[in-house]
Each structure stands twice: as C-alpha cells, then as structure tokens.
Amino acid sequence: MEVKSIWELKYKPKNIKEIIGRDDLINNLIKLKDNGNIPHLMFIGPKGYGKLNCAILFAKELLGDSFISNCKVVHASDPLTVEERAIVKQESYVSTKKIGSMAGKQFTWPAFLASRIKPFVEIKPIGEFPYKILIVNDFHTLESEQDGFRRLMEKYSEICRMILITNQISSIIDPILSRCMLFFFNQIDFNSYKNFISNVIKNENLKISDNDLYFLYISTNGKIGETLNLLQQISTKTSNITTDSIHEYVRGSIKLEIKVLTKAILLGDLNLISTKLKIIQSYGYDISTILSEICNEIFNLPLNKYQKATLINLLGDLDYQALNGSDEELQLNNIIYQIISLMKK
C-alpha cells in the first residue's frame, strides 16, 4: 500500500531512473548492471543524500524478481538484540590444541559479523542469478571489526557482492577501500532541486517565490527528504511559504549553527561550545564541511586582517591533520581549543 500521509515517503523514488540530480552516477551504475558482473561497491557522502535508497533501487534493478530473497540490508549502527547475541554464543568454539597459548581457548567471531553477516553470506543464492547482494549501512561504525569483514569479502566474493555505505571515509581501513569501486555523493545542483521541489509544491497547493526556494536549498543543504519534512511542517500553518516561515522551523542548517558556534568561540563560552558541537554532529556532517563553514564565518568576525590570516592558516593545518585521524569529536575539539587559545593570547 502506498503511503501518502508522510511526504518524505510519498515522494520517495521507486525506480532507479526517478532519482534526481545524479545523472552521471546513475549512468555508471546502469552500465555496470548491463555488464552483469559487478565488483564490491562503496557509496560515500553525508547523511541524507540518498545513498542507501540508491543502493536498494540499484539492487532491485539488478536482481529483478529475486530481489526479496537475494538482497539484505544491514544497519551496522543498530545495537544487537538478545537473539542475535544468542547466535554469537552458538557460533563460538573451543580450540582443540593441547599445547601453547591457544590451548583450550574459546574463540568467538566479532558479534556483529557472526550474527548479521555470516548467516546471509554463507548460503548460496536462490534461483538462477549467480550472486547475492549485501548492503551494509553506516559501515564506519564497525571500527575494528572491519578486519574480519575484509576476509569475508574475499572468501565469499563469488556468491555475494557487497555495497558498503558510509559518511566517514577517514575511518575506513585501506584494504577495504582498495577492494571497492568508490562512488561519491555530492550535494545536488540547484536546478534539479528546483524542478523537483516546485513540482511537489504544485501538487500540494503551496506557493513559493524563486528567492525563497533558493533560501530553502541553502538552509537544508540540498537534502530532499529534509526539505519535504520542512514543507509538510510549514503547510499546517500557511500555504504561502516565505523565508520567515522557513526560519521558524529550520533545524539542520549548518550555517546558522556555525554562526552561534563561532560567537561562542570568540567569547570563550565552553559550555555553549560543547552543546553546539553535539547538535552539529548529531546532524551527521563530516568534519570537512564543518571546517569549511567555520572558514567562511571567519571573514565576518570583528578581527583585523592579520588575526584572520593566522586563523585561516591554522585551520588549514588542522584540517589536514583531522583528515588523517578517525575520532571526529576529538579532532574537532582540538581545532576549537586551538582557536580559543590563539584568540586569548
């Protein structure tokens, strides 16, 4: 049954050709599909850009009728349930060696792999299609279990191809990156955004000017799901959408949050900084977008040009460092405290 009550679900693409703003990427995927034999894929991009949806639609296109039995979506960030933990216990075995440090030791697979991935990967595909497809969402949350995953990728690559989805490429180990074909998801351009959203606005009997539409595009960072939520929210009050009404409900706009953050940094208000950082990170932006926004904001600060130059120089150095690290919270805090201590001197 079709869902009409929630707009985000109502306007969700049902076919890979309905996805907007990613023509090149989808052409590449269709070429792969025509070829028949796909490698492991990895989709990289910020939260809310439609990576998982794209992967599922691609698998549907590829597998056809056998989609339901031969495709599985796994969310790596979901906590393990009680039953899954029981499976892990069953899978463990005691070493048969009698001498040495391994004697009598109990071996267990990493919990996530044992309960969610191995049972699906080990069984041969049902029907005529030669392989299955496994989609792993939020792959970076696996952390140290990535090593175990690498071996599964090699061992079962004949029966199963994997599509890994992540928004933090820096915390993924090299051996896995080298086994995958990479696809980058960027912000979609304004024209295709405008076409799609103005269609929706016509359908739902709303009104919006071109300028306001551009403001909507900026404040949601071109994320369509978030825009639809916002529009549905505003439609309960007025049918005429303006910047003021958008301002009232806008939540995820990184620009507005960064403005408050930079002010807090200038004042040295540590409590405000930590709360704002948590909010910004809960939206799922990666560190480079946050940094580029801070960099833009620095030009608007009441500082002389030498101070600005040193700040931007510092940001550049730290950005390079943060790309090499994996703990984003630590790296971001490092950057902010460096700026604070520079300002206080």
Next chain:
Amino acid sequence: MSKKSSKQKITKSSKSPKEDISFSQKEKPNIPWIEKYRPKSIKEMIGFESSIITKIKNFLENFENKIMSGKLSTKERAILLEGPPGVGKTTIVYAIANDLGYSVVELNASDTRTEEAINKKLKECTENTNILSFILPATSESVKLKRKIIFIDEVDGISGQSDRGGLSALLKIIKTTKNPIILAANFYDTKFKTLYDNVEKIQCHSLKKPSIIKILKNIAINENLNLEETVLNLIAENSSGDVRSAINDLQALAQGSLTVEDIDVNKINMSRDIEIKMYNLVQEMFKQKSLIEAREIASNTDLDYNILHKVIYSNLSLYVPDIFDYTEALKNLSEADKLITNINRKMDFSLLPYFFDLVSGGVVFSVKKPNILGFKKFIFPTLKNIRISLIEQPLVEILQKYYNKSKTQIIYDVLPFLKLYIKSLPSDKKEIFINEMVNELNIEKEDIQILL
C-alpha cells in the same frame, strides 16, 4: 604403623607449645616461606609505617573505652585498610592482635559471603563473651583472650550472584557490633561507597626497596642461602613494593639448589605487571614524574589500545583546569589519534610505541598544573550505538522498513519530526492523520501513543 605414629604424637604433645611450633617449622620444608616468616608481633615488622600502627592501636583503645558506655558513633566501630596487595595489611592485624591479646575471627575471599553466611559466622561476635575462655583453664594467657577482632579481608572481592546481600549484611553488623571490625581492600570501588562512608579509611602505601631487601636478607640468612647483593636488589626491584611476591620469587629461585646466581634471575621473567584499572588510569598517569613511568602505566592497562586515547580524552577535562594546558594536551591526543588510524589502516604496527608515548607522556608533561586531588567520577567515552527503549521499539522497526534508515537516524530525525508535526495539527485533522498512518503503515494504535 598406627601404633608408632600415635606414640610419636604423644611425645610431641607432651612438650610445651612454644617448642612444638619451632619443631614443626624445621621438620616441614613444604610450608611456603610467606607463612613461615610472617611476623608474629609488631616488633618483627620491617618497613611498615609506624603511624598506621598507632592509628590502629588508638582505634582499638577507643573502642574498648567507649563500648561499655554505649557512646560509640558508627565511624568509630570499624576501620578500613586500603592499599596494594602484599603490603602487610593482613599481617599487621594478626601481629597487633597477638601483641595485645585479641583473638581474630577472619572472613576472607575463600568463604562465601552471602547475607546468611556472614550472619551465621559473625553471630557469636555480637555477644560479649569469648567461647575460648570457657574451654581453656584460667591461666594468665587465656585471661587476655577476652576480646575478639572481626577481620574481613578482601572486601572488594564481595561481588556478583554468589555473594548476594553480603554488603548490606556487613553494614548491619558494623552498626550493631560489640567487637572492633577491621576491613581490608585493594582498590576504591564506587559500588562500595555506602560501606566506605561508614568507616574510617587508612591508606597503606607500598614498601620501599631497602626495607624489602632487609626482609629478604633475614630470610636468606635463616635458610642458609649464598646470595649476592645484586640478586636481592633485582628481586626487590621487580616486586614493585609487594613483599609477598618478593618472598615467593626468592623461594622459587632457591628451590632445588641453594646457590642462586644472577643468571637464574634473568631466566625467570619475574617482573610482575601492575594492572591499572581504567577508572584511575588518568589519575595514576598524572602522578608519574618520568616519561617511562607514565608510558608503563598507559601500556599496562586492561584497555584495548584502540579506545585508550578516547578514555583519556573523555576524562581529561576533570584533571586539567587551565585552558592553555588543555589545548596542549588535546594537540598531543589528536596527534595520537592520527597515529592509531594510520596503524589500523596500513597495519604498520611499528608506530605503536610512539602512540603510547604521545598518549601518556605527551599528555602528562604538556600540563603544568594538573588537578589530581580528590576522587573523580569516571566518564566512559561516548559510543556510536544507541539504546532503544522497549516502548519505542515496535514503532521504530516498522518505520525502518519504510524509511530505509538506521535506527539511530530514525530516533534522532524521524520521530522528532512526527511528534512536532502531530502537535502542530489542529485537533480534527490530527485524528485523520493518525488513522491514515495506522492504515498505510500497518501499525497498531497503541504503538503510536508515543508520538502524541
């Protein structure tokens, strides 16, 4: 055979008790040296802090004086000896009891310590009289044995299912006891906070190297060992203040041959790891004065090194009050984070020593004025996974099917939107929307109640 042995027994028992003990010690080489050379009185204790001894004596005296008048407060009824293993906590209690003429009732980790067991064993101690005084003839020695000390060793071992109710039973006994209670524990544990609030705490520090060497020398002379100074030095150094382990090591070396050579010491890898628990990792690190010591602590924890820097990071702000110090420490930590990701990505484990350097020394020595006084709460680093309450679970699972998002995202993004949306709808439209949702998503009405 049986007749002979019985004859021997008679001859032994006919001797006076003091001679009997010395006889059995010489005849039985199998007694471990730690028991054989355990000091019987305070005078034999070497290197133990005299201030602690006077504290315990004062406590016992105070208890004796006030118990009859009933003026004792709860804090005067029990003391806690806290310190690392092998310092002599058990020994000092027995030595003092021996000197002052107390008998000791001991409960240690080998006994089960449920509520029932504790009550059963200590029930008699809540009464005043001593059973021994009835049995023994009234000589001058037995008159002294009037009072008892209740000694509960290894308090931090009371835990889990097998010792259920043990803690509350202990508390009750402390409040009603008519005999002095002495507790001993190794580490501070937050789950014993209520117990610790009701007792007076005495900190025992680990022994210094010269006094350990003195103890070892005494034993070596008694056992006729030909030992060089350097060997004793090595053993004392490796024990890191733990006398028990030092004596054990000495015995291990002496077994078989009575001459000990330097090579033997090197053959047995005797340096014992002191495992630092993660909740006082940062505090211990800031106490160190050289890079090597600080690094040793960082690498000796029971933690996985992948989250070592995260644990330090999340607890750092408690110990570093100054902003400039904090930024310097953060700088080093982020550098360490960079290293560990490089190690994980490229499997380049030769970089690991530098990681430990940065995490320990880099943090400790970039801070000029650390604040290490007092007890600090331990903060576990934030994990990426979330907990889902049982009430939310059915709704979250159904929404996940339609939205194709992870549960975290649904809880943080989708549920707040739906709540806000339903709240802002006028009341007549609210019911229509909810009915639509129930029909389209196949949800039961009870599950939606969270959104209202």
